Amino acid sequence: MDLLRRVCTSADGQLSLLHRLKTATFWADAAYTSAHPYALEAYRTSLQLAECAFVAYPICEVRHDYVLKETQSVATDAASCAIENKDLTIAVEMLEQGRALLWSHLRKLRPPLHMIESIDPHLRDDLLRVTQALQVFALSFDASTQDDDSPRTPGSAMLIDDVGARFKEHRKLVTELDTIISTLRKVPGMERFFLVPSYDMLRDVTSEGPVIIVNHSKHHSDALILLHGGSPTRVPLDRGFYQKVLEMTERLCQAQTYLGKKPKKYEKELREILADVWLLLGRPVRDALVSLGVDKGSRVWWCPTSAVSALPLHAAGPETIASEQGEAKRRKRYYFQDFYVSSYTPTLSALLEARKYASVGQAAAGRATQRNPPDKPSLLVIAHSGGNLEQVPKEVAIMRAIHRRFKRTKFLQGRDAKRESVMRELREHPWVHIACHGSLTPGEPFKSAFRLSEDDRLTLADIMGSRIPNAEFAFLSACHTAEQTQGSASEEVLQLAAAVQFCGYRSVIGTMWAMQDLDGPSLVANVYESMFAEAGYPDEMGFKRAARALHSATRQMRKDGAMLEQWVNFVHIGA
Template structure:
């Protein structure tokens, strides 16, 4: 054994790491790779380390971390790999013979990162590093073929971005040179052959020259024949061959080519699941989508099964939210297609489970972790595990906050990553111990059908989704057992949904820029009418027949459907006061991100009273206009509670409101709000001095007593569009924080109609004793159907019952006079714009 103080120890640890990495490349044993990384890091910790050895170690560590990223998909490994390569280059003087190799390694890390992020900056940095290496490298260097191979890939990526055939020709030219310069017995030759095959296939797509495709298949088959089935490269080459055979089948139509393509995809998806998880996801999704196009439903079920398993592993292994979100971008729509094909083969329960597992994963994970039911564990033989779990979760949440809000003088990025990894390992260990206790074997495991059935035990639950082939609703009927019925929605295709949303948001955004423009307002109103009319034909009419027996239904609209007001879908009805029959006329619709969050929300609601309220009233000063009816609205709300606190205007600072939120059962925000569809975590509510109370702020809260949050502001219910399956929005943020239910808006609402709606809502809930969800529905119908005169009578009777301090006489008179228009026998608020924006989310 080498003494720890020996100057030779770091070199020997480096050699051990190299040997372990070489064996991993041959045999694929993950333990070898883990020990390799450990050896490099241990060597870097030696106090006697020389600069030259340190530089080499950083480079080797970067390569090993990149290799582990390929294996597991952990983005933190890739980020640390790039940092290690940058350190190696920074420590290397210009003119060093080692510099070209270190530039190659940096180019590799950046290239892999580009594959993940598709950031043009990453691609340009990749090419710069590799081109610089090409200028410096010796013509006799053994690494020249590797450099040429990587440069060929980078030029192909450039072609994919630019569409310039010259970039593709450059890629093929460089890859052919790489093959010429690679010794015939070198494993690197197979990599160059694989990449050349890909380039030829790309050129086939451009030129339609069949010879390119056939030559690419021939080259790839030769590479595959020389690849060990245990090698991490085996599934990669199988996947590429599957894609090439798919192209050949689409040209030839020969069953043998189809069979070969499916065989390659199947083997690649299965063999890569535990050695290159990201590759398994890519293979299985490509295969599944192709089977979906051919309506080969059983085959698609098999392929998507692999894809879902890989997606679960990739998301689960990430440490922080933004890393999870990067992988989640790749799986948007996977749950929709999986559910559709499962329903096609008659497996309706598994179809519902696919949608549940793919909807709002981050919310479900957080609720499961933070709201875990450990009561029975306290009475078990291991009650100490309860405290261990809560402590580990507390440390984990604290580190996540530090990662989101780094401060100078605290942990460095490397220290924070190490702390996150060790705390995650500690938490995983406690979870594993809890699973050893009888009754907790499935603690925090992925959901089963039984888990989602809990949300439908006493009330029907409907998942609604769209695909390229059409839409599907899955109705979970209450009872024991819960049963599932499909409702096919042929008009709800992704294409039709995109067209509707395009018109909807184009007209909406134009009106938002100039809300005083009558023409733009009318155009937006007409678009809202078209959208909600289409929703009736495409979704709600087919559902209505099967929902006939039910008076309250929970809806889980998946993906972009969550942007639309399903409850406001309508059809013509001459007997209705407005000439229209709307979906909410028949029953109450409650929205939910997924079944697990709905079940959790109901459990929270069942143990809470609604005796106290915190209100935020028209925060000032803000850039946006003041809300003239805000005070009346807030007065109506707080007058129905025995205990209240109100932050008015300058008092409504972000810090003051955040501090007080946790102490009240009901939260009412009468203020300005905004949504950021592409960066939803930055959307939120506007507090005094234009301080944002953002979605990110809400995600960091821990609310224990909040039964209902009413977000009486603009766009408070609009989810982000970058990850539509995740339903990232203010309501989901509040549900994650611990609120039982949320009332939120789907567009920029009008001050006066919102005030009237909220008056009526609190009256029906607090005075007449209706459930909040039903009170909102009836308030919306009332606002829509009653005449201006009927509204004036209601408010005159209602406002005068309030104490003068809450409703000054001149304010009451002024408001009632505003309703006494010449059209007093009509309703100025019948259009869905005025009443349909708000929806009820949660329990």
């Protein structure tokens, strides 16, 4: 163990970062298995090396393929080790440090420049220059990632042929950034600049409701419930949870081949999976929330890790409960949805970011109440009814019918829905509704896309490079928008909905798999009706009503006799 420790912590340059990372993960697992006191230190070292190795590679696909896949279980196993040591706050910090490295790195490259301005304007300018240059590298892709007709970014691999020069320039910028960071950390109050948020900083994520982290580890799995003003509460999960989740996600993936072809077979498989999710996770978490005093009907946020992120936790169930009506007794089936209003978040930092307001208008919207409603937002509707999307025109008609709810409404359809025009108009409208085909490319997450027309797409890579500062709400009425591509790094949450949230949208509605075309119009009508209803929760106005609006609309789908896969498919992400 001492030899492994020396190899991993040595900075003599004899071993590559990737080699040291692989050695550190081996050291950590070996130390944990043998109950060695170095175990937690070994996992800390692995997480630090994972970050360093990630930053060292300038091309997005390289980071994903060669670094992220080497570290897929490091954060969850590290958290498991911390939980076993009863260090629950450290477990939360480790998960935040080691998951979603891509999104976390990009978020760091958009620092709060206004804070630096008052410290040193020249340092602020240097930081802006370096982070913008690093963003070009961070968002550059191999030529194969982009369509032949897609515009090339300044950092595109198509424009930089000399790989050696590329790495050299990137390394120079990283070194310059490290110098700036070191200078800033010497300023009182800036000691944690660019560091992973501490638990004291992360705990603000519970200001509007509990957050449930589900840690999926080969060592042991747990749910950690974070409540406002308190320490995390551990909910130990079944010893077989780890393997059963892997089996369930594989079953769900295989079952989706039946979707649209053998609906009854898919329904049966989905029903069995949801029942297992309830027994393994839904019921233990529900019981813990009740014991912690969380009222029925409250909002909760799920933060799943690893393969758990592919499961519809919000729809776990049912639990059959006997009830009395007059003299008659009957048994009623309850899903998790009947107890709490669920939202999802990829990480705690993503949810904290979604609750920030980048403008005075957004701050007003965030503080809005029924007595002080927010200003009307402007809406962008992007629609493409090609292929078999016969209901999209009805969906567009519904949006036209409610246009008076908005300050102004812009519709992009057909030839008007070009990638360049879409990206331009997104910056002008805080709300967006997208109704079109959504597509995934197995093994190539950055090619996930919205089909804007027969020959134009808006890809995940396009969205990653965008920044929509005044964005609020996005309704992604398309297939697969909250689903990860098969073969992608599961801890990176590389899906369209997460990308839309990252680029600025604080509240997002998406889909976990292919949606039925017939579901669009009625669901859309019910969601927007609930969002603009006068009655409701006084502290939730504007985009913050989306979660309850979706919750209400999907419960109505159940009452109307919808199949499981129809109402379970829709999820809310963010604030």
